[in-house]
Amino acid sequence: MGRKTWFSIPEKNRPLQNRINIVLSRQLKAPPAGAHFVAADFAAALNLVDSELAERADQVWIIGGSSIYKEIMESQAPRRLIVTRVQKQFECDTFFPEIRPEQFRLLPESFRRRTAFPTSLRSTRASSSDGGLGGGIKMLIKSF
Numbered sequence: 001m002g003r004k005t006w007f008s009i010p011e012k013n014r015p016l017q018n019r020i021n022i023v024l025s026r027q028l029k030a031p032p033a034g035a036h037f038v039a040a041d042f043a044a045a046l047n048l049v050d051s052e053l054a055e056r057a058d059q060v061w062i063i064g065g066s067s068i069y070k071e072i073m074e075s076q077a078p079r080r081l082i083v084t085r086v087q088k089q090f091e092c093d094t095f096f097p098e099i100r101p102e103q104f105r106l107l108p109e110s111f112r113r114r115t116a117f118p119t120s121l122r123s124t125r126a127s128s129s130d131g132g133l134g135g136g137i138k139m140l141i142k143s144f
């Protein structure tokens with residue numbers, strides 16, 4: 001996650017549980033208090049996963065913010081987007097980058113049902129208790 005996303009998480013919820021929290025920052029030389037690692041760029045973060053963390057990490061999740069999503073979505077790396085559409089309007093100052101149809105395709109419903117996300121097709125009401133993140137319709141979108 002980007003440095004700003006890290007600091008946007010309430011302190012009591014940092015680090016995110018049951019996950020190795022890697023913070024991307026070009027400025028920080030050491031992980032912010034509570035974070036497990038800091039990386040100066042994506043390559044350094046992925047190197048960590050392939051070396052020091054190879055025995056402990058089997059999946060990499062990129063959780064934002066906007067600048068991090070944009071960079072990885074514009075890259076040629078194999079990526080899969082897991083998207084939640086929140087069916088409500090909010091005042092926002094940070095936005096998810098445009099999902100360009102020539103770069104990503106919606107996976108067929110049969111595939112989405114087979115994933116580890118049993119709620120992925122369920123449409124739910126946006127809820128203030130989960131910060132609005134859990135509502136809406138979750139979709140899996142894969143790059144070509």
Ligand SMILES: NC(=O)c1ccc[n+]([C@@H]2O[C@H](COP(=O)([O-])OP(=O)(O)OC[C@H]3O[C@@H](n4cnc5c(N)ncnc54)[C@H](OP(=O)(O)O)[C@@H]3O)[C@@H](O)[C@H]2O)c1
Pocket residue numbers: 001002003004005006008009024025026027028039040041042063064065066067068069071094133
């Ligand atoms: N609704 C959601 O699901 C969700 C998810 C995530 C975040 N958010 C929100 O998004 C906001 C933050 O997003 P944001 O786009 O403003 O900031 P961000 O991406 O979280 O953080 C930006 C910072 O990350 C570092 N960074 C970015 N790209 C990097 C790279 N390639 N290599 C190394 N470091 C890099 C830089 O830190 P330095 O300045 O230290 O170099 C940069 O200033 C917060 O309000 C957060 O709550 C929402």
